[in-house]
Amino acid sequence: MRQLAGSLVLLSAAAPALFGQAASGTVDADFFETKIRPLFAEKCYACHTDKRMGGLQLDSREHFLKGGKSGPIAVPGDPGASLLVKALRYDANPKMPPTGKLAAGQIAAVEAWVKAGAVWPNDEKAAVKPPPYRITAEQHAFWSFEPVKPVLPPDVQDTRWARTEIDHFIAAKLEARGLHPVRGASRHTLIRRASYDLTGLPPSAEEVDAFEHDRSPEAFAKVIDRLLASPRYGERWGRLWLDVARYSDDRLDSERDNPYPASFRYRDWVIQAIQNDMPYDVFVKAQIAGDRLPDHEKYEAGLGFYALSPEMQDDRVDATARGFLGLTVACAQCHDHKYDPIPTSDFYSLLGIFRNTELHEIALAPKEAVDAYKAQDALVHKKEKELKEYVGAQSAQLGLILASETARYLLASGQPSNHPSNEDGDPIAGPALDRETLARWTKYLAEPEKQHPFLKDWYAASTQDQRAKAAAEFQTQVLAVMTEKAHIDDENHVRLGLDPTREDLSNANLVSLDRAKFGLWEDLLGDHGVLHYGGTDKEETKIDRFLSGVWLDHLNRLRAQLAALKKELPPAYPVLQTITDKEKPEEQHIWIRGDQNNPGDLAPPHFLAILSRAGPEPFARGKERLELAEAIASPANPLTARVMVNRVWQQHFGYGLVRTPSNFGSQGDRPSHPELLDYLADRFVREGWSLKKLHREIMLTATYESSDESSDRNYAEDPDNRLLWRYNRRRLDAESLRDSILFVSGKLDLKAGGPAVRINGENNRRTVYAFISRRQLDPMLALFDFPNPNNTSEQRLQTTVPLQKLFFMNSPFVIDQSTALMARVAAIAWNDDERITATYRFVLQREPTPEERRLAHEFVAGNAGAWPEYGQVMLSSNEFTYIN
């Protein structure tokens, strides 16, 4: 094969000298890169890369020169003799591309390229390959990639405070800096904190009383066990995971609401799994490969993690890597990760696994029921189609009939509407005109601004003769346009074939009426046209009065049949939204610089290189997802357990030991207490990946029981409280806030599970059951920092803004709940003093102080109407809306 020089002459016969570039006479090999390769990529790669249709691959110089089954496809310098050019011109078989002839300019470009020698510069591929990716020893030794090791708690001086092993880790760091933990929290504060932490709700005043009076050493352990057993626990901690899983009840559809049919089953599965303390390793595996586990019926719902993901494959890699592993693998999409040892091949390896899955619905009904529904549904659709086609055909026929009387309608339109000729006979010779159609013409003609010029003569006509002539000419025009439209529709039908997809439509090269003629056609026969009867859903029966005899009987029979079929249609069966593997998996290449049209080396499915001891082994064919799940949920994986215990720690203390909970890479935070993190991760795995045991271990510590009071000395040393010398005060999150208001007003509806509900109306369900929208998040949730469900979320922000205060001051929700709260108070209190006490016990689970009582009396004195406002003040108070 001969090698051509880089500089070519592009012949201006093929490409008229309109472009400066062409006119200047010479182009170099850039011509190939800018005009030819992109054209091949766009038009040919779908079939002529890995699929090698006709034996031809157009993705490299070498493959191009080799040609297809019938040999080389181009004769350099002779376009006319080149199979490539003939195929593109549609001169010979095969005609390429089969989806439609290329634009003349594109064909001309290929011709010019062949004519000039068909230069295909040496590919990058053939050039020197970059050295293979290597992970350095230093990278391997990064803290989060080191195996988790069992750690013994350090010795400390203050063993009276540090009563548990966790406390030892905390105390050791404090003592090393010469800091002292603050005093412990009051029992009132402690039970409130624990109740919010585990259930997202405050305790009742009675529960506080009981705890305050329980002097046994196990008093707090009993509280924790009670809370962990409460169904409210699964709702609270399930929601925590749903943040990570970017759970949503709808898709981010740009034009309309597009809810998932059964997203709630994933949400409910998560809540139940957490409630039942499903081991976390199993919980992880279920979400990645639940369909491949023994007892898969118990786990398949977990696949909602992917089935409900934003429909972008790279999101799936991102949510998998950040959510389970705390790694930003998605940063390696266009280039090797800039900071972490994650080569691009890792990204595409995982991407390939998810690209070879597809959405899948599992019917939650007996096969007979499903089959019966599907069969009946098919009959309904068939009948609907039949009816639509019949009405369409009649409507088209009618349009033609009415159009052939256009001139007479025009002439009659000027007549007064009560003129007898409109009904039956006739200065306008011929059979009677249709009254409604005439009215439509009259209305149409009354508005002279038209999107076509064909009525100009009509509007200009002043004499009867001129009018008659203009009307006749207009009628001729109308009929001609209708004939032309019919031809064009036929032609386009041939071009499109049967049942074109949206993609087919988008790529089709069709013909159309010109703008003016189309305007005329649309005015008369479009959906709102003068001559349009029937066809559209709303006007389905408009056609009826034009039909009679067997024609009308047939129409009515179709309608009756359809109604009967619909009546027999059973209610839709419930489904589970999951994913499944595609029947024919495709090989995944690295996409160079993230460009799908620029495939590089193969990226066979394997686990991340940095987490594979002896370099990544390819996953077994057909078991890719399961092996991925097992690799992630393995006790030997240094990240999975660390990442999860850190998330749990963050939820209990406001911050994780690592303050970037979804980034354990080099750009993430370093753990404040690395030994404690390993201690917890090791214990977590050895205790059977049990979240409930982990909560218990974390909460039954002096560290957790600290108060939130400040200390100048500690503050000066450690203002961010990284060493946990005190507890971190927090604002209630959106769910806790709404649920708590409903809880103290006595209106909270504790019904669990089921389809998502809109919370902006009468609904008083727990907020975890609210409709979560990617398209338009509920405004109350958004106002209080609910995370954006378009991406996996690692932590909640906590803002304090005036718009939130307006919500407390003026929202119907707070006003209504305050009214309900005060009604609840009034039912058990006989005077102002008792009311004040009762309000404090409901809202803050304590007695008011004398000063608080005095202020309340002042506020309501002589003004019984002020009680609901008093309730509102209490619901807005910092003490109610913050956890201390």
Add this chain to the structure above:
Amino acid sequence: MIFAPSRRQILRTMGTGFGMAGLAGILSAQSDGTKALPGADAPMTPKAPHFKASAKHIIFLFLNGGPSQVDTFDPKPMLQKYTGQPIPSGNLKTERKTGNLLGSPFAFRRCGKSGIEVSEIFPKLGDSIDDVCVIRSMYTDIPNHEPSLFLMNCGHRVPGRPSMGSWLTYGLGSENQNLPGYVVLCPGYPIVGAQLWSSTFLPAIYQGTYIPNSEKTPDKLISYIRNPSTPLPEQRRALDLLRQLNLIEEQREGEDSQLESSIQAAEIAYRMQSEAPEVFDITKEPEAVRGRYGDHDFGRGCLMARRLVERGVRMVQVYYGNGQPWDNHDDILIHRKLAHDVDGPIAALLADLKASGLLKETLIVIGGEFGRTPVVEVSGLVKVQNGRDHNSHGFSTLLAGGGVKGGMTYGNTDEFGFKAVENPVHIHDLHATVLHALGMDHTKLTYRYSGRDFRLTDVSGNVVQDVLA
């Protein structure tokens, strides 16, 4: 998962560029004389820019759907001459199938002293063109609405990044503490919707406050701005009680910036109840003024935008309409009606701001998410072939006001107006330029999230110095 940034953390996450200027801004007293709020807890307090700004406010008039450059601000004689013929080199890749060249149905005329050619469908804006810089060489990445809307609004083609208004209010705060710092006006929603003004990982206070300006009752424009039953004096009494109870709590629990800011936020909310409805009440404007803006959504939106920046709001975005009205695949003649709706209001806005002197410190941006093809769309998704497909390769965006040279064009598309070929300006470059006009170095306006410093322009963006005065 809860995260309450301390003042120290906020300063750290704000990135190196903030330095002491940022700190000084945060700690300084508010311009209206109310008590300065402490650091992280007063996120909307005005903050000093990185360097001297030429603009303090920005109004972004968003013609959503993709206005056609060759029918508006980018005249192409070659396109007119060769209308109906194929482009010799073949059409560039756009979303759908396109055919031959389609000349503009509109005439262009030379306008103003600068003689910039503007389409006849913008007669009034044409008369104001000496105040405008027309960038004719804009380009974006993908010829689809969603990624382009995200890129133009949030600097990234997929959701998850903060919007430009969020970045600006995060960096600069706002000058009026009784109004939101970033307001978005749209009758209905543009496609994609609220994601386009989301703050995502920036604190929620920086998200745009959405105002459905098709609603004509001012009280209904901001959620919960009025109490349905309690009169203001009574509410004042309740607020005083709340403050006293909160102070008791603070004495008991110890001083705390969170509790303190919560008390302050309630006071601001109380004042907002008076100020916010007033600003949206355009019946307060003389009838002659309202007449110049016109009695339709976009005109009212422009008038509200003017009133908002007059009161110190940092950024106002006015969307033309619900959905994507400028998306004229079928028939480019529809542009005439769309242009008619926006021509008068834009000219009125420019004139009013100029008369009051505010134009000097207000940057106006006018444009859509991408342009349209100079060739006709022939796909099966159109009913008639008189329109244009999406075009990511080249389009026009207009700048006016604070810090921008008026009466100039910048860059060029090719002979037919398909692709930006001379001085191409990517959306990242536009963002860098806008931030620059507002006194911000786009490489230094960063926020540390999940272990990485993020910025509006990601890893790209060059300030287009030539358009700056």
